[in-house]
Amino acid sequence: MSPTPRLTALDALHRSLGATMTDFAGWDMPLRYGSERDEHNAVRTHAGLFDLSHMGEITVSGPEAVRLLDYALVGNISTVGNGRARYTMICQEDGGILDDLIVYRLGEQEYMVVANAGNAQTVLDALTARAGGFDAVVRDDRDAYALLAVQGPESSGILKQLTDADLDGLKYYAGLPGTVAGVPALIARTGYTGEDGFELFVAPADAEKLWQALTDAGAPAGLVPCGLSCRDTLRLEAGMPLYGHELTTALTPFDAGLGRVVKFEKEGDFVGRAPLEAAAERAAAAPPRKLVGLVAEGRRVPRAGYQVVADGKVIGEVTSGAPSPTLGKPIAIAYVDAAHAEPGTAGVGVDIRGNHEPYEVVALPFYKRQK
Numbered sequence: 001m002s003p004t005p006r007l008t009a010l011d012a013l014h015r016s017l018g019a020t021m022t023d024f025a026g027w028d029m030p031l032r033y034g035s036e037r038d039e040h041n042a043v044r045t046h047a048g049l050f051d052l053s054h055m056g057e058i059t060v061s062g063p064e065a066v067r068l069l070d071y072a073l074v075g076n077i078s079t080v081g082n083g084r085a086r087y088t089m090i091c092q093e094d095g096g097i098l099d100d101l102i103v104y105r106l107g108e109q110e111y112m113v114v115a116n117a118g119n120a121q122t123v124l125d126a127l128t129a130r131a132g133g134f135d136a137v138v139r140d141d142r143d144a145y146a147l148l149a150v151q152g153p154e155s156s157g158i159l160k161q162l163t164d165a166d167l168d169g170l171k172y173y174a175g176l177p178g179t180v181a182g183v184p185a186l187i188a189r190t191g192y193t194g195e196d197g198f199e200l201f202v203a204p205a206d207a208e209k210l211w212q213a214l215t216d217a218g219a220p221a222g223l224v225p226c227g228l229s230c231r232d233t234l235r236l237e238a239g240m241p242l243y244g245h246e247l248t249t250a251l252t253p254f255d256a257g258l259g260r261v262v263k264f265e266k267e268g269d270f271v272g273r274a275p276l277e278a279a280a281e282r283a284a285a286a287p288p289r290k291l292v293g294l295v296a297e298g299r300r301v302p303r304a305g306y307q308v309v310a311d312g313k314v315i316g317e318v319t320s321g322a323p324s325p326t327l328g329k330p331i332a333i334a335y336v337d338a339a340h341a342e343p344g345t346a347g348v349g350v351d352i353r354g355n356h357e358p359y360e361v362v363a364l365p366f367y368k369r370q371k
Contacts, residue, residue: 008054014030043230044195047197052147053207057112067136074091088102096251099119145202146201148200149198163178164179238366239366241256289335292341294308302332324367
């Protein structure tokens with residue numbers, strides 16, 4: 001018997017809105033409320049409201065919190081300023097990716113690590129194991145937070161109605177404590193959609209009040225509730241990796257084209273350093289495969305695991321694929337042999353149930369918002 005899925009603080013509200021629910025990483029989450037295409041387009045043109053309470057928050061605090069994080073993660077956390085955030089990864093001893101993370105610096109000696117829902121326990125266990133010998137405490141705070149996200153070009157205007165926090169001064173990848181609709185929140189300018197937006201970490205008991213206030217304030221601006229389905233097509237268009245698809249333990253950050261997150265210049269050793277140095281050398285010499293975008297010439301949709309072909313040979317594999325509401329065509333992200341990775345490479349197809357459907361190789365991302 002599979003365990004009962006966990007419910008977010010907004011579960012009853014999602015059901016009252018008629019959401020189609022799905023089991024995602026052990027949580028019952030809204031997949032869509034109506035049309036996922038309409039939800040996707042609302043985020044691109046107006047704003048969308050997401051429940052992301054399945055994400056895993058882990059607090060690391062103490063005099064040596066930053067030393068622990070510099071050792072446990074591949075990034076240089078000691079250079080993260082107070083109130084700022086950084087995208088990074090946690091790797092295995094062999095350099096394989098355990099998860100991609102955002103680390104928020106909340107204070108002099110306090111950091112919040114946000115892990116993907118499906119990897120939260122793995123990340124918590126790894127940080128706890130790696131904390132030995134450091135004067136730092138690793139705390140599971142998954143039950144301490146609900147997480148709501150407002151994403152889209154109208155998100156700042158909507159949020160300004162509900163807070164006196166300095167949103168204009170809040171840079172991308174920064175977070176500050178504030179009050180939103182009378183609710184204490186960590187307000188972060190982060191997101192996973194390719195649009196401007198905010199993620200609001202609040203107490204679960206305050207989640208419903210905040211959702212309602214955002215819904216009311218956002219209605220004139222076209223804000224709609226959004227599920228995980230459109231979150232996936234939004235991140236796909238923005239070329240953002242998804243753990244379990246573009247990122248796995250079989251790949252190093254260099255294999256994934258994200259070697260920039262690994263900071264060899266930081267002081268001291270860190271988990272996976274030697275294998276990652278070797279991976280960096282291999283990638284510099286001749287990367288075996290590269291992550292590229294594929295745009296369909298036809299209507300058939302590629303899915304994860306489908307083979308990419310050229311000249312009758314398998315040259316790669318699709319990691320994510322979906323119809324793109326913004327481009328009006330099916331798109332995919334795939335790892336392909338370096339020889340076929342240049343944008344515009346001719347003769348590339350995807351094997352969809354025995355038919356080799358033609359695709360154009362393009363640079364990622366497929367979509368970039370106008371600043």
